[in-house]
Amino acid sequence: MATVSDVLYLNSTDLDGLGLGVAEIVPVLEAMFRLRAAGGTIMPPKIFFHRHGPPFYSSMVSASPKLGFAGCKWQSGDPGNPARGLPYIQGLFLLSEDDTGQPVAIMDAKWITGNRTAAASALAARHLARKDANSLAILGCGLQGRKNLEALKGVLPSLTHCRAYDIVPEREAAFVQEMQGRWGTQVTGTGSAERAVRGADIIITAGPIEQSRRACLLPEWLAPGSLTITLDYDSYITDAAIAAMDLVLTDDYGQIEDARIHEGKFTGVHRVDAELAELLTSGKGQRMNDAQRILVFNLGIALEDLATGVEILKRARARNIGTRLSP
Template identity: 30%
Template sequence: MTSSTLFLSQNDLIAAGATDIDLIGSVLTQAFRLHTEQDFTAPPSSFLKRSDCPHVADRIIGLSAHVGGEFNMEGIKWVASSHVNPDHGLPRANAVIILNDPIHRLPVAIMEGGLISAMRTAVVQGLAAKYLARPDAQTVGLVGAGRIGALTLWTLSQWFPHISDYRVFDVSAERARAFQEHMERQGVNVSIVKSFQAALAPADIGITATTESTPYVTADEFKSGSLFMNVSLMDPQFDFVMAADKVIVDDWEQCVHSDRVLARMHREGLLDRASIHGEFGEVVCGSIAGREHPDERIFWNPFGLAIEDIAVASVLYERSLARPLGQSIQLVDQEWDVLF
């Protein structure tokens, strides 16, 4: 067993396949199966939140897990966010992932985690659309012209080439135009609309990916037969969730541990485990149905699980070793060699 640690930059990860949505989709499908089989360990996420930084996007989250199966890896994603960063030309969120082997617990890899985090978030939405959206979906409405929204639309465009209408709304007209231009360079034509209602109300697949902390989306924007992806925090009002025929989460305990819309509804006695349809891994495994009727309104609430990050990171680590990619560094000392 080597005690060296592989350092992987974002460029290393791209070379290893971090932007290959088919690869990431395959890894995440297996991770969701392992979730249903309970072949994982993941404590509640740790939130570092200061009272003098009240904005919802100002925090650091630690997500740790052991993922079994073919991955058999432990690790943590340390993801930090600041809402002022875009004004300084910096990404709102950044992350570092550390992988530890499950026997000796040595740090086998340290890698840039922002790309992995963003890609797994976007690809999970693509997987959800495969199981939960109408197969004849034509219109996608997105609120929030940011990185996650861009990657999600790109994933949908690759896996659902029949979708013909992409709409985006953002409170910043400048950001919406930049988003439109970026997506056009990726071969995805996006129309800018003037309100969140214009984006979501006609959408077969509705997506919110914002840092909004005050609910604003009402049941009027929940189209019959649509899939709504609550990728961000507090966009939908309670009545929107209550209008759903099915509520599906990735992990019930993680969802109610947070301060997002389902957790708040749970605390107010409006929602419990028995009242939701189930967890997404159950759909993937076939133990519960996904979409059963073309008129169903399905509310999909992905909390974002550490097992997703660790599974993806472990595969990219193994692919990096095979290339080889990255830089080997020595973090672990030899016992007794310090001060003696």
């Protein structure tokens, strides 16, 4: 007879207390992408819709009998939130064990999203950036800007400087002050997206995803050999820059198509060369020389949340962290 489990609730303080660093999530994601390529996962398209203007809701579900769990993330995004002292992205992640279908954990999704997204950038950069990459451009000095600097430095110790731009000068200045030297990288504020991007080896676009696209990143800003990773769909990068890329990859073809059909995004994407799972398992879409300009649309997939959530649960149980809720 199976017994009904308690549900473990883990808030962001509990998650911080696990000591699970973003660098440790990179191999967790790599293993998940390999499992995905081997057919060991299930992931319906994510649901995403704007609320009224830029704010959005989304729900992301996935399962893996091999991992032994299924998960669902419910979240909202609102670019107006930081001005109100609230995070842009907020939500909860629910984990069920696959054998019985029982819910076993509820976790703060903001923590998971913040860390797994940066770990996914690091995974892509480890395989696609030039080995001698030393300069990073961050567009959008929020949570992802911070986490991406940490994660990228972890896989590319050669990164010596970071040029950062935020549309709000005070946020750019705060980023520079907070991150200066923190990861052994010199950080400069640029006051302009173009100045941040020109000459950079790696570019992270982490501005808001908006209903009305205001893309401005032009192809002539992009150095030969650069790697651009967008976290904000095609919000920042122009269609001309997308067309100028030698290689275009994504974490999920299906989600690009779904966003094109349902949200009118990615109308300038006419070719995707490979998914990250294919890159990792067969080398499809790999960098062929140091001059190629490569673009990765990292949309963020439910399986990243699942793999990270499973790792969190393992650690929380081992360390007896979290609050038990009776069923």
